[in-house]
Amino acid sequence: xxxxxxxxxxxxxxxxxxxxxxxxxxxxxxxxxxxxxxxxxxxxxxxxxxxxxxxxxxxxxxxxxxxxxxxxxxxxxxxxxxxxxxxxxxxxxxxxxxxxxxxxxxxxxxxxxxxxxxxxxxxxxxxxxxxxxx
Amino acid sequence: xxxxxxxxxxxxxxxxxxxxxxxxxxxxxxxxxxxxxxxxxxxxxxxxxxxxxxxxxxxxxxxxxxxxxxxxxxxxxxxxxxxxxxxxxxxxxxxxxxxxxxxxxxxxxxxxxxxxxxxxxxxxxxxxxxxxxx
DNA sequence: TATTGTTATACTCTATAACTATA
DNA sequence: TATAGTTATAGAGTATAACAATA
Numbered sequence: 618x619x620x621x622x623x624x625x626x627x628x629x630x631x632x633x634x635x636x637x638x639x640x641x642x643x644x645x646x647x648x649x650x651x652x653x654x655x656x657x658x659x660x661x662x663x664x665x666x667x668x669x670x671x672x673x674x675x676x677x678x679x680x681x682x683x684x685x686x687x688x689x690x691x692x693x694x695x696x697x698x699x700x701x702x703x704x705x706x707x708x709x710x711x712x713x714x715x716x717x718x719x720x721x722x723x724x725x726x727x728x729x730x731x732x733x734x735x736x737x738x739x740x741x742x743x744x745x746x747x748x749x750x751x
Numbered sequence: 752x753x754x755x756x757x758x759x760x761x762x763x764x765x766x767x768x769x770x771x772x773x774x775x776x777x778x779x780x781x782x783x784x785x786x787x788x789x790x791x792x793x794x795x796x797x798x799x800x801x802x803x804x805x806x807x808x809x810x811x812x813x814x815x816x817x818x819x820x821x822x823x824x825x826x827x828x829x830x831x832x833x834x835x836x837x838x839x840x841x842x843x844x845x846x847x848x849x850x851x852x853x854x855x856x857x858x859x860x861x862x863x864x865x866x867x868x869x870x871x872x873x874x875x876x877x878x879x880x881x882x883x884x885x
Numbered sequence: 886t887a888t889t890g891t892t893a894t895a896c897t898c899t900a901t902a903a904c905t906a907t908a
Numbered sequence: 909t910a911t912a913g914t915t916a917t918a919g920a921g922t923a924t925a926a927c928a929a930t931a
Binding site: 619624641733 | 761766771861871879883
Binding site: 635 | 889890891898899900
């Protein structure tokens with residue numbers, strides 16, 4: 618079948634993102650975490666005391682969507698009041714343990730992704746992608 | 752803020768796909784078509800008489816999801832029975848006209864996307880992406 | 886005035902299961 | 909048996925509007 622679409626970088630981007638997201642989701646199933654959960658946990662781990670709003674801004678997640686996400690992570694995240702309206706987030710011991718599991722899955726998967734890219738293109742992938750959204 | 756996530760190609764892929772999809776959707780608003788609509792119209796235009804199932808297979812769209820999609824494109828697509836259970840799809844005159852509009856938007860956008868990528872990385876984007884899903 | 890956290894809501898995309906009819 | 913078209917449904921991801929309380 619004639620198919621001109623794969624020649625469009627935007628289309629290839631969508632297909633690649635879709636395929637890899639589905640694969641990572643399947644691999645994360647055992648941890649009970651979603652990709653967005655893991656990214657939030659990673660950001661909190663790297664920045665203890667950060668607010669939910671700041672996490673959302675950094676990851677491109679709307680404030681409103683942080684609420685159910687953090688609710689799903691109950692027990693893994695600790696909330697400590699900063700002032701009357703802000704709360705600092707940090708991982709609990711359980712949160713660190715779960716993140717440690719998830720991190721193995723994610724980092725293994727990311728390494729595999731890079732390995733799938735032919736060597737001559739490999740180092741160009743990340744800079745090219747970053748130019749499209751940063 | 753410390754943020755290790757942009758160093759993950761899978762994460763960058765998701766962010767880039769998300770950002771570009773939102774932008775293209777906004778640009779397509781005037782045409783009344785979605786990205787998936789345009790990709791379906793393009794595939795039918797390139798392969799007159801193709802079945803809905805074949806289009807879905809090629810584009811990674813489930814058969815079941817082709818039904819409301821084609822219903823949305825009523826008037827743009829013509830269905831002719833091939834045998835008792837299959838229908839061949841083709842564009843109507845209106846379909847060709849709408850696709851012509853949408854094609855300008857999409858091709859302009861795709862060219863802009865490539866232009867955003869630094870020249871030394873540009874030619875590597877498409878091959879690298881294709882390695883991730885093909 | 887701007888920001889935080891929150892509630893409610895809606896739209897899109899995608900996936901699965903199941904059914905009918907035909908090849 | 910496998911495939912085409914269809915219906916119904918559910919899960920994610922994402923977006924907006926609006927509100928109260930606080931900076």
